[in-house]
Amino acid sequence: MSLSALRWPPFVSPTLGRHLAMALGAAVFLLLVSSQIGAYDDYNLAAIALFAIATAGLTVLTGVNGQLSLGHGALMAIGAYTTSLLLRGRELPLMLVLLASVTTAALIGAVFGVAAARLRGPYLAGATLALALGLPQIPTRYKGVFGGEEGLTVSLPAPPNWLGVDFPRERWLAWIAIAAALATMVLLANVLQSSVGRRFKAVRDHEAAAALCGIDVAQTQVQAFVLSSGCAGLAGSLFAYWSGVTAPGGFSIPLSLQLLSAVVIGGLGTLAGAVWGSIVLVLLPTFTGGMASNLNLPSSVGNNLPLAIYGAVLVLAMLVFPYGIHGGLGRLLGLVRARWGQTSTNHKGVVDWDDPAPGG
């Protein structure tokens, strides 16, 4: 039975129904996985989910709308600091904190997006880089409010009582992050398949032609920036819960660069690629850390190994899979299907899971 054969109430459109069905399937699978693994792995699962939110937002901005951002780490910081400041000395419902973080990041993203819409190519990259460099300076400068270099602490949210007293907090956090990630994916998938997504791509591919079709180029770019910033804010908020401490050091340039390379490694412009990128982003340091200790490498080498391997993976991915992991898998699948006499690949030889043509 296909998941899309589910019967939805009339206010759920076929498009939404399809995306909800996929998200539900993923939710069931991930909750099962989460229940079978230990606290440490649940912790990593939470990280993958929360970084997938940030990479998905970034892939919409950079891959779909063509605006390069080297400053998404800073937008995550806005979400993280909003969360930490809200929870300073008080308890607030999780939902409220998440929404407030999304809103704050989206608002600041809107202001920045208006400026970004006037910039192209290297100038936009420079401006977003300045954001990534400048923003972490604010907490250092205003120690009283933002806690300076040491940062602000946030405790893991307590699981509800009905899950039992010894339900691991890490698992609860993983569930929250998974739910948030899937909700984000559904909304972004809707956007990508709608006229909004087509407008994003039209502006990316040819601005003058887009304008002649009645598309307000600047407004569209600001919309993409706001959407992407909101995602970064949500990811940042979850990051604050996950890491337990919000400090400027956690949101430095490498984070922004890692997010961007994760999106490229995974497959630029696709949500599945964003998830692959997030998996690489989270698991690679763990993997290289283990490797460094197994090889008895000195700590000065071991600490930098993740970055070096990251760079190597990026170069390799671009050589072997120019469309990222997602594109590479799609090509493999296409080859398999071609062997079986089916042909449903698009022009790049990439099976398009994310956006089939409307009505197609």
Place this chain on the structure above:
Amino acid sequence: MSEPQQTTLDVADLTVHFGGILALDGVSLRIAANEIHGIIGPNGAGKTTLFNAICGFVRPDRGSISYRGRALLGTAPHHLARLGIARTLQGLGLWPGLTVLENVVVGSPLRPPFLSSMLALPRADRLEQRLAEEARQILDELGIRTLADASPAALPYGVQKRVIIARAIMARPSLLLLDEPASGLSAQEMERLAQLLDRLRHRMSVVVVEHHVDLIMAISDHITVLNFGRVIASGTPEEIRGDPQVAAAYLGEEVPTTETSADA
């Protein structure tokens, strides 16, 4: 005197400078409703600049443009679609990241609001389907329905040009500006284009900038000839054919004009 035809576009005394170059010099022309208006002239005559000025990509130094009685100067390019003005670009401007069908759908100024798209509300979903169906019909009319899901970048040039026209038609314009629609087309494709334009004129005014003088002569109701940014001739194809200045501009022949004959 015959009754005045309804005017779709009225360009008066339009002048555009690029630095020291006078790209358009006091150009005036009038596009009547449901006419095909050809604009010809040698390279650098100012044909595309004229389109760019109409579309707000270029700000004129002097002159006025009015569209159905409404002043058009100062209107941002992205507002033109809603007013009923569609234009194709010389460089096509297809979006390779979208399918042929999607390229055409985006031509419509109708679109669901951002939030209802994000939530994929049934209303938004239905509008999307309606637009896709409408786009399919236009592709059908142009004989490329089977290519709806193809990527435009992979298609032959002649087909790409049809996609571009399909996208412009999707806007249901009352004024269609075509920038060199026939360049690079085979004789057979050009014949199809002529037939298409003849069908379109029942729904809209069409302005065609073109190098293929034969095509323009065959399809146009009215022709304006530009040279060095000036209108050197304007009239029906028959009038243009017999105009000595036009022949001079195109063939570089020495043609006695009033000035030169006065000098002699």
